[in-house]
Each structure stands twice: as C-alpha cells, then as structure tokens.
Amino acid sequence: MTTLKDLSRHLNLSVTQVSRALNGYADVSEATRARVLAAASELAYQPNLSARKLVSGRSGIVGLVLQGTPASMTGDHFLTVIGGLSAEFSRRELQFVLHMADPEEDVIEVYRRLIDGGGLDGFVLIEPVTDDRRVAYLAQRGIPVIVHGRLFGGPAHAYYDIDNAEVGRVLTRHLLRHGHRRIAFLNGSPQRAYSEARRRGHVEALEEAGLPFDPGLHITASMDEKHGLVSAVKLFSGPAPHPTAVIASHLKIARGLVQGLSALGLRVPDDVSIVAHDDQLSDLAATGFEPPLTTTTSPIYDSWAPLADGLARLIAGAPIPAVQHTAAVDFVERGSVAAPRNERPAPRKNHHGDTR
Amino acid sequence: MTTLKDLSRHLNLSVTQVSRALNGYADVSEATRARVLAAASELAYQPNLSARKLVSGRSGIVGLVLQGTPASMTGDHFLTVIGGLSAEFSRRELQFVLHMADPEEDVIEVYRRLIDGGGLDGFVLIEPVTDDRRVAYLAQRGIPVIVHGRLFGGPAHAYYDIDNAEVGRVLTRHLLRHGHRRIAFLNGSPQRAYSEARRRGHVEALEEAGLPFDPGLHITASMDEKHGLVSAVKLFSGPAPHPTAVIASHLKIARGLVQGLSALGLRVPDDVSIVAHDDQLSDLAATGFEPPLTTTTSPIYDSWAPLADGLARLIAGAPIPAVQHTAAVDFVERGSVAAPRNERPAPRKNHHGDTR
Structure with missing residues (x-):
C-alpha cells in the first residue's frame, strides 16, 4: 500500500506539504496540488x-446549525x-x-x-441574539466561528456584519432633515443584535437633533407584515398626536404598514412618510411600492463570500481581530418621504377649486 | 485535567466502554451511559x-449530499x-x-x-440512478451508505425501498381485472431505479395476462404535471385506438393528466380509467381529485426512520444483507376506474330520453 511517505519521496516534497496539498489547504499552490493529486492517483494512494x-x-x-427553520x-x-x-x-x-437541530x-x-x-x-x-450562548460556548471551546452579525459585549468573536447602527442613523437623519419630529420605528425583535444596533443608531440621530427617544414610538416584533399592519393601527388610530413618519426595519414590515395606513385612509407620503431597510432577499422590491420606498440597502447575499472567507482564514490560524468586518450600507432616496403636514405651506386651492 | 483513563478508573469500566458510552454507541446500555455521562460531568472531563x-x-x-436542489x-x-x-x-x-454540492x-x-x-x-x-456511480464509489471505499431505493445490479448495498415492482404489478392487475387491455403508463425518468422497477412490475402483470408490453404506451419523463398534460395530448389526440386506462407514477403526473383529458373532453372514469401511485408528500391528495383516485400508497415520510436505523446499524458494524429492506405498498380503491367502454353494456335511454 502506498503511504503518505512513499508519495512524499516520489514527489520530493515533505510529508506535511503532501498532506496539505491533499487536504486542499489554501497555502499550497495549484501547480503543486495538481502534481500531488496526479501522483496520488498514479500510485493508488489510499x-x-x-x-x-x-x-x-x-x-x-x-457547518451551520439551525434549530428548526428560522422564522424569517x-x-x-x-x-x-x-x-x-x-x-x-x-x-x-x-x-x-447544514445541521437541523431538534x-x-x-x-x-x-x-x-x-x-x-x-x-x-x-x-x-446566523441570527445571533444579544448575549448569545452559542458564541460564548464556541469561544470557550476554541472552535472557529464566524457570526453573521456583530455582538456587543461577550467574548471577542469574528463577524461579518452590515453597519446596523448606521441604518438607524441614516434613516432617522433623513426624516429629521425633512422636518419630522415624531418618528416611529418598527424594529425587529429586541433579542436580535441587529435590532439593538439599529435602535442605538436611531437614538444617536435623535440626540444629535436634541430630541428625546420616545419608547412608545419604538415597536419591536418579528420582521413580518403583521408587525407593520398591527403597528399602523396602534400608532395611527390611538389618540393624537400621531407620528408623522415611520421607519420599517424590513420591507415586509413596510408592506404591512402601507396596508394598515391605506385601510386607515392615510396616504404615503402626503399623510405619513415612510423609510425602510432593504436587504434584498425577500420577494419584495422597494421599487414595487407605490410610491417607491426610500431605503438603506445592503444585499444580504453579498455576505456569503465574506463569511466563507472569514471562517477559512480563522481555520487557517488568522487572529480574531483580523476577521471582524462591518460593511457600509447604501442609501437610496425614492418617493416615500415628504415634509410633515404642519411644516408644509397651507394647502392652496388649485384651479379646480379643490384643496388637493 | 481528567482523562478518559481517570474516568474509566473512577467508574470501574474499560476505557473502550467509557469511550463507547460517551460516543453514544448503541451497544452501551442506557443505564451505563447515564452513569458515564454523570461521572464525566462530575469530574469535568473534556x-x-x-x-x-x-x-x-x-x-x-x-450526511446527505445533494447536487443542486432535487427537481422533485x-x-x-x-x-x-x-x-x-x-x-x-x-x-x-x-x-x-446536509451538503449541497456544486x-x-x-x-x-x-x-x-x-x-x-x-x-x-x-x-x-436518495434518488439513486440505475448503475449509480456514487453507490459504487462508496462501496469501493468501504464507507457506510444506505440508499433510499434499491438498485439492481452493481455492488451489494444497504437500502430501504418500497416494493416498486409491486406498484407496477398491483396497478396494472387492477386495470386488467376491469377489462382494460390498452393501458398507458406515465412513468418517471428511466434513469431512476424506481421507475425501472415499476416498469418491470407492469410488464410482469401484462405477461401474466398474456399481453405484450407496448413501448409506445410507456412514456417516461420527470414526475410533474407537464408530463401528465403532454402525455394526455400525445396519447388521446393521435390516431385511434387510444388507451382505455392510464397509470400515473405520481399524483402530480395524474393532475396534469386529468387536466389534459378534461381539455380533450374526456371524462374519468367514463372515457378513461386512471390509477396512480401516491407517496403522500406532494401538496396533492388522491382524495382531492374528482373522482378520488384509486392508488397504491406508501407514505414517503415513513422512510426516514428505517433509513436512519439502517445507517446507524451499518456504522455499528451490521453486515449489508441485514440492512436491505423492501416495504410493502398499500392499495386503496376509490372511484377512478370503470370497465372500458367497449366492455360495458350499450348505453340505454334514461327516463329523460338522453343516453346519459
């Protein structure tokens, strides 16, 4: 039987070099790898x-471990x-x-x-929660792990994330610039690290403008249409003053929100301005809304490559701080934001004599 | 640090026994396993x-390796x-x-x-093809593998399968008993082992009745609605004589078939009898057809337990012949079969004076 040693002698390479070539290590050149594989096949190495x-x-x-199918x-x-x-x-x-855990x-x-x-x-x-036990356990065991989403606090960990605080900041600042002061935020579950990061960015932008954070205007739930629909009713059918603008953390929330507003007889952006974050992985498109939605955007499918790259580097021995990457988000202005009613010039009669 | 040896001494068990208990081998009693796990936790064994x-x-x-998402x-x-x-x-x-291969x-x-x-x-x-290279490779490497579906020919292999030849035999015999002689069979891809087994059962039943197998009435394609629809048109809009009955290898094929027959103005079972195999995993139910379909049936979700059981036994050292299991199929008669037109008494005028 051909051994690793036989192969190494035959190729005039070290056993370690041959082994690393056979195991597909990235530090072995393609040419060497091809030579080793050819010899392994020729000498019937098992x-x-x-x-x-x-x-x-x-x-x-x-691997990726999921416990049940993620709700999202x-x-x-x-x-x-x-x-x-x-x-x-x-x-x-x-x-x-992929391992689906019980x-x-x-x-x-x-x-x-x-x-x-x-x-x-x-x-x-993926989908880490704040204070994630899984991340802590893997860190303690010294097992390479890359987290899709940065955790604040807890052990040092490798991650790829979008700048979720920036999502909260950019969307809030945009609404503030248009004169909004009562801004509702329909956010994801408070247990999710990204929801908390977006909330912090939102609070920062409010503070820059000298405005207090109103917890009554910050509604958290799972990122689906129901969240948007229920929140719309909650926010706009209760006692005034109502919000003049709403931030949706996901296009699905935005869709429910638009349906709720429409049912209440409110129009976007005339009565209520809307902005959202668009991760471009749902069946929805921000341009499919009427009017098209102003969004921050960062395609979630852009994250597969950096996640794979980061984990490969960790396994190859890269230190954790070298595998922490926060990607910028884009901002796309479309037609879903106007100045709030009370900041707009009083409606004038048009040539038909109507106020609109 | 507590070693395996420490644990073994503490428990008065051999190192192998402790190791097998920790690794969840089936030959270790639950009581021993519980004792070992308790000691491992107590002595902080890593x-x-x-x-x-x-x-x-x-x-x-x-693991399960899939190359792309299975079409089915x-x-x-x-x-x-x-x-x-x-x-x-x-x-x-x-x-x-699960590993999704490129x-x-x-x-x-x-x-x-x-x-x-x-x-x-x-x-x-899963979904083996006839003469499967993957099964041959794994056999050659001596790696335990259980196949969902029996292969005929090739190396000895462990499998769990339903009796696909019986599916072909039972459905064909049922139609023969009702007097059908021109029976079409809309089968799955000829590369699939189960399709070939069903075809063989079909041919056997025909031979029992002294009938030849007509390749022109045996149409193979992927098991979807299109197959049923296209085949209906092919079989019933061409030159007579047309088939009087059709076997569909899957409920999806049956759905397309029914649509095609309906478009051609043919009724089930008055003009054409239909039977199908129902693996109860599609969104379709045989009882949801009008009329409800006569089927062979074997819930595909009943196969997960024997597959897991078989692979666990192989890994624990069971010989391949002990892990070859063919499950029986059930037959459920509903309302989609009648005698062929030419074998029924001539239609009589009913009290309205119509022939129907």
Missing part, C-alpha cells in the same frame, strides 16, 4: 483516515442561503454542511456533539 | 478530540425531508448534516473530500 486526521487535525468541513426563512429563501454559503465555501476548498434540545449540547466527534472544523452562526 | 477520534474512528456525523423538491418539501431525517438520526445519537463539480470528488477529512461516518443517498 489515505489513512485517522492518520490524516492526526496530521491536519481537520476534516475540511464547516421561507423554503426558497432558505435554499438561497444554503446554496450561497455552499458555493462560497466550495471555492475555498471547504465543505459546508428544537426541543439544548443547542449547546448539539454543538458539543458536533465538535467532540472532530467532524467539523468550524461554524457559521 | 474529551481530547484527536484521541477520541483515534479511539472510535468516528465523528458521529452522517420544492422548498417546503425539501425542509420536510431534511427535518425528518434529522429528527430520526438525532434519536439514534447521530448528527445528520452542480458543476464531479460529485465523486465531493464525496472523496467529505470522506478523506474523516468528518463523516456515513451517508444517506
């Missing part, structure tokens, strides 16, 4: 699994995420796997079992 | 990954499959992962990488 595992200490497999993911969105991550890891010579089981126990068997080299963790 | 890997040679992780799976069906397999493996102390890449190379890293202990393989 790797000894345990030996290989001891040499590299790695399986070349990374319909089946097709789900496939987009899995497919996107798979392709990016594959380009980096890592095999990406929703009844302690997820830490699930990670423990996946790690203890030595089968997985590292993890992508 | 497993040494490489050592554990050497002792057991296993990661405790099994919509997003939600997909989640049903993944969720069902995950839950069943979890019950057997195995972690189930459709552009040679899938054998993908398996090779997943195996060589030592990260995966075994595989479930």
Whole structure:
C-alpha cells in the first residue's frame, strides 16, 4: 500500500506539504496540488483516515446549525442561503454542511456533539441574539466561528456584519432633515443584535437633533407584515398626536404598514412618510411600492463570500481581530418621504377649486 | 485535567466502554451511559478530540449530499425531508448534516473530500440512478451508505425501498381485472431505479395476462404535471385506438393528466380509467381529485426512520444483507376506474330520453 511517505519521496516534497496539498489547504499552490493529486492517483494512494486526521487535525468541513427553520426563512429563501454559503465555501476548498437541530434540545449540547466527534472544523452562526450562548460556548471551546452579525459585549468573536447602527442613523437623519419630529420605528425583535444596533443608531440621530427617544414610538416584533399592519393601527388610530413618519426595519414590515395606513385612509407620503431597510432577499422590491420606498440597502447575499472567507482564514490560524468586518450600507432616496403636514405651506386651492 | 483513563478508573469500566458510552454507541446500555455521562460531568472531563477520534474512528456525523436542489423538491418539501431525517438520526445519537454540492463539480470528488477529512461516518443517498456511480464509489471505499431505493445490479448495498415492482404489478392487475387491455403508463425518468422497477412490475402483470408490453404506451419523463398534460395530448389526440386506462407514477403526473383529458373532453372514469401511485408528500391528495383516485400508497415520510436505523446499524458494524429492506405498498380503491367502454353494456335511454 502506498503511504503518505512513499508519495512524499516520489514527489520530493515533505510529508506535511503532501498532506496539505491533499487536504486542499489554501497555502499550497495549484501547480503543486495538481502534481500531488496526479501522483496520488498514479500510485493508488489510499489515505489513512485517522492518520490524516492526526496530521491536519481537520476534516475540511464547516457547518451551520439551525434549530428548526428560522422564522424569517421561507423554503426558497432558505435554499438561497444554503446554496450561497455552499458555493462560497466550495471555492475555498471547504465543505459546508447544514445541521437541523431538534428544537426541543439544548443547542449547546448539539454543538458539543458536533465538535467532540472532530467532524467539523468550524461554524457559521446566523441570527445571533444579544448575549448569545452559542458564541460564548464556541469561544470557550476554541472552535472557529464566524457570526453573521456583530455582538456587543461577550467574548471577542469574528463577524461579518452590515453597519446596523448606521441604518438607524441614516434613516432617522433623513426624516429629521425633512422636518419630522415624531418618528416611529418598527424594529425587529429586541433579542436580535441587529435590532439593538439599529435602535442605538436611531437614538444617536435623535440626540444629535436634541430630541428625546420616545419608547412608545419604538415597536419591536418579528420582521413580518403583521408587525407593520398591527403597528399602523396602534400608532395611527390611538389618540393624537400621531407620528408623522415611520421607519420599517424590513420591507415586509413596510408592506404591512402601507396596508394598515391605506385601510386607515392615510396616504404615503402626503399623510405619513415612510423609510425602510432593504436587504434584498425577500420577494419584495422597494421599487414595487407605490410610491417607491426610500431605503438603506445592503444585499444580504453579498455576505456569503465574506463569511466563507472569514471562517477559512480563522481555520487557517488568522487572529480574531483580523476577521471582524462591518460593511457600509447604501442609501437610496425614492418617493416615500415628504415634509410633515404642519411644516408644509397651507394647502392652496388649485384651479379646480379643490384643496388637493 | 481528567482523562478518559481517570474516568474509566473512577467508574470501574474499560476505557473502550467509557469511550463507547460517551460516543453514544448503541451497544452501551442506557443505564451505563447515564452513569458515564454523570461521572464525566462530575469530574469535568473534556474529551481530547484527536484521541477520541483515534479511539472510535468516528465523528458521529452522517450526511446527505445533494447536487443542486432535487427537481422533485420544492422548498417546503425539501425542509420536510431534511427535518425528518434529522429528527430520526438525532434519536439514534447521530448528527445528520446536509451538503449541497456544486452542480458543476464531479460529485465523486465531493464525496472523496467529505470522506478523506474523516468528518463523516456515513451517508444517506436518495434518488439513486440505475448503475449509480456514487453507490459504487462508496462501496469501493468501504464507507457506510444506505440508499433510499434499491438498485439492481452493481455492488451489494444497504437500502430501504418500497416494493416498486409491486406498484407496477398491483396497478396494472387492477386495470386488467376491469377489462382494460390498452393501458398507458406515465412513468418517471428511466434513469431512476424506481421507475425501472415499476416498469418491470407492469410488464410482469401484462405477461401474466398474456399481453405484450407496448413501448409506445410507456412514456417516461420527470414526475410533474407537464408530463401528465403532454402525455394526455400525445396519447388521446393521435390516431385511434387510444388507451382505455392510464397509470400515473405520481399524483402530480395524474393532475396534469386529468387536466389534459378534461381539455380533450374526456371524462374519468367514463372515457378513461386512471390509477396512480401516491407517496403522500406532494401538496396533492388522491382524495382531492374528482373522482378520488384509486392508488397504491406508501407514505414517503415513513422512510426516514428505517433509513436512519439502517445507517446507524451499518456504522455499528451490521453486515449489508441485514440492512436491505423492501416495504410493502398499500392499495386503496376509490372511484377512478370503470370497465372500458367497449366492455360495458350499450348505453340505454334514461327516463329523460338522453343516453346519459
């Protein structure tokens, strides 16, 4: 039987070089890798699994653990995420796997079992919550993990995130510039790190303008249409003064909001201005609204490559601070914001004699 | 630091026994396992990954490799499959992962990488094709694999399958009993092992009745509505004699078939009898048809448990012949079959003077 040593002798390379080439390490040149693979095939080399595992200490497999289907993911969105991550890891010579954990089981126990068997080299963790136990556990075990979303507080961790505080700041500042002072914010669950970051950016922008944060105007719930619809009724059918503008943390919330406002006989932007964040992964488009929505935007599918890249670098030994990246968000002005009614010149009669 | 040896001494068990208990082997009694886990927790045992890997040679992780999304799976069906397999493996102390392979890449190379890293202990393989290269490769490597669907020919392999030949036999015999002689069969892709098995059963039943197999009445395509619709047009708008009955290999095919027949002004079962196989995983129900369809039936979700069980047994060392199981199919008669027109008494005038 051909051993790793035979191969190494035949190729005049060190055992470590041959092993790293066979295991698809990025620090091996394509030419060397091709030469090693050709020789391995020629000499009918069969790797000894345990030996290989001891040499590299790695399986070349990374994973994503989900506990039940994420509420935010319909089946097709789900496939987009899995497919996107798979392709990016594959380009980096890592095999990406998905594990669906039993929703009844302690997820830490699930990670423990996946790690203890030595089968997985590292993890992508999506939808982190503030004070995330999973991140803390993986940090404690020294297992490479990259988080899709930055956590504030807790152990140092690698992450790729968009600048969610900037989302809150930019949308709030835009409304303030148009004269709005009573701004409602329909945000995601307060347990989600990104919701909290957006809230902080919102509060900062209000403070810049010398305005207090009104907790009664900040409504958190899961990011769906119902949130927008229920909040619209809550905000605009109660006692005045009503908000003059609303920030929606997701286009789905915005869609519910628009439906609610319409049912209440309120028009966008004449009666209420709206802005939203658009991650471009739902079936909705900001341009599909009437009027098109002014948004911050950052395509969520742009995150697969940096996540894969970051985890590959961590596994290869990169220090955590080198794998912390916050991406900028874009701002696109469309037609969903006007000055609030009381700041607009009093309506004049038009040539038909109507006030509109 | 507490070692495996310390644990073994403390418990008065062999190192192997402790290791097998910690790794969730099925041959360790629940009582022993509970005792070992309690001691491991009490003595703060932290497993040494490489050592554990050497002792057991296993990661405790099994996988499913898909190359692109299977055509037969919509997003939600997909989640049903993944969720069902995950839950069943979890019950057997195995972690189930999904790997989505690049459709552009040679899938054998993908398996090779997943195996060589030592990260995966075994595989479930779904939708096998006749003469499946993946099954042959895994057999050659000696990697445990259980196939959802029996292959005929090729290396010995573990499988769980329904009796697909029986599906073809039962549906054909039922139509023959009602007097049908020109029976069309809308089958799945000829590359799929189950399609070929169903065809063989169909041919056997015809032979029992002394009838030849007419290849012109056997139409294969992917199992969707289009297949049924296009085949209906092909079979019933061409030159007579037309078939008097049709077998659909899937309820989706049956739906397209019914639509096609309806467009051609043909009624079920007055003009054409229909039977189908129902795997109860599509959004369709055989009882939702008008008239309700006579079917063979075998819920596909009943297969997750035997698949997980079979792979767990293979990994624990069971011989392949012990993990070959063909499940019976049920037959449910409903209202979609009548005698062919030419075998029925001539229509008589009813009290309205009409012939119907």
